[in-house]
Amino acid sequence: MKCLLAVIGSMAFAGLATTSADASEWGCEVLLCAASSNPSWRGVASCHPPMEKLISAMKKPGFSWPTCPEGGAGSPGYERYAECPTGWTPTDGDDQHSMSARGQSRCMRAVNQCKGGQRFFGDSHDGERETTTDGVTRVFSQTNSCSFTEYKARPLRSDPYYFDIKDEQTSQSSRFWFSLDR
Secondary structure, three states: OHHHHHHHHHHHHHHHHHHHHHHHHHHHHHHHHHHOEOOEHHHOHHHHHHHHHHHHHHOOOOOOOOOEHHHOEOOOEEOOEOOOOOOOEEEOOOOOOOOOOOOOOEEEEEEEOOOOOOOOOOOOOOOOEEEOOOOOEEEEOOOOOOEEEEEEEOOEOOOOEEEEEEOOOOOOEEEEEEOOOO
16 A cells, blocks of 8 residues: 555656646747747747747636746746837826826926027916827926926837846846737
8 A cells, every 4th residue: 555655646746747847848938939039939830839828828817927947037027118219208197296007108208499598478378288189298387388298108018028038158138028919
């Protein structure tokens, strides 16, 4: 009886080891496919099975990213928003009083159209907002009608996930962006 329990126990352990090895292999496949950039993983036929498996697994409760210890990468990072255009800075809302949990989903910049130090007061724009046809919201200064702050939606990243992979020879990390859109 003890012998039978030992055999069953070792079989169960062997099954766990295989599962762990399979998970590591899958994690390394995901890492290699995610790091593929030209073409992306969608353009590499052998990447479809591991990435489709990942996308399906993400929908299940208790999901955790498959890892690749050999590749030095765990779970990926995620940044939904791209950088704001030059001259714009990330912000939470459409004015200094508007805070939200959108994760700096807007871009803003200050605009001063006053010429030669000239300032106009009491203009009909005082404290008003207007939205341009391209979706930029202008909030006019309450004390100076020729200066205003502009806000617009922050661009979304086409590839919001990333892995940072360290080159062991140079000790430099490279960031590889990817998307899980099919």
